[in-house]
Amino acid sequence: MCVQHSTRAMADRAADLTAVLLADPAVESVSEVLHAYGERGPGPSGDLGLTAEDVAAMRGAAGRLREVFAAADVDEAATLLNRLLAEAARPPRLTTHDGRSTWHLHVDGHDDAPWAEWFLTSSAMALAVLLADHQRVPGGICAAAGCARPFADSSGGSPRRFCSPRCATRARVAGHRARRAGAAPGPRPAGDQPA
Ligand SMILES: [Zn+2]
Numbered sequence: 001m002c003v004q005h006s007t008r009a010m011a012d013r014a015a016d017l018t019a020v021l022l023a024d025p026a027v028e029s030v031s032e033v034l035h036a037y038g039e040r041g042p043g044p045s046g047d048l049g050l051t052a053e054d055v056a057a058m059r060g061a062a063g064r065l066r067e068v069f070a071a072a073d074v075d076e077a078a079t080l081l082n083r084l085l086a087e088a089a090r091p092p093r094l095t096t097h098d099g100r101s102t103w104h105l106h107v108d109g110h111d112d113a114p115w116a117e118w119f120l121t122s123s124a125m126a127l128a129v130l131l132a133d134h135q136r137v138p139g140g141i142c143a144a145a146g147c148a149r150p151f152a153d154s155s156g157g158s159p160r161r162f163c164s165p166r167c168a169t170r171a172r173v174a175g176h177r178a179r180r181a182g183a184a185p186g187p188r189p190a191g192d193q194p195a
Contacts (some may be wrong), residue, residue: 064096
């Protein structure tokens with residue numbers, strides 16, 4: 001468990017898990033995202049042993065985390081994160097998972113805590129660190145039409161509005177088309193079609 005521990009990786013993992021849990025909460029899909037972030041079970045196959053009950057509980061946590069990504073401002077995000085940490089987090093502790101990883105911080109109860117507890121506490125911790133680093137909401141909800149995917153924003157540069165370069169491009173093209181349509185209102189005469 002827990003191979004990539006940078007705040008950035010943990011915050012991105014929080015956003016990607018939130019997205020998959022709310023959109024496509026199948027055990028296979030959620031396991032795929034966990035594998036992509038380096039999570040491996042203890043056995044040789046690396047199977048995570050994730051169950052439908054785990055995913056259902058994780059989905060509840062995802063709903064809470066989505067509120068943080070959707071927060072209107074930094075104060076609201078901080079209030080929501082404080083509430084999550086007060087409810088779910090335990091005293092910070094360092095672990096290597098019995099030598100299977102480098103030392104890193106956990107705020108769940110123990111190394112064998114349920115997936116939902118691990119997901120909620122590790123996500124809240126990473127998002128809280130990002131918030132304190134950059135003094136703003138630690139992510140957002142993609143502004144591209146029809147996307148609404150949550151994303152983490154760990155850059156510290158100008159705040160992002162889109163989950164991905166793909167959505168940013170799509171929104172720019174749509175905006176350009178809308179402006180052109182606005183500049184030439186009404187149906188075009190047949191003879192006015194571009195060649
Ligand atoms: Zn998007």
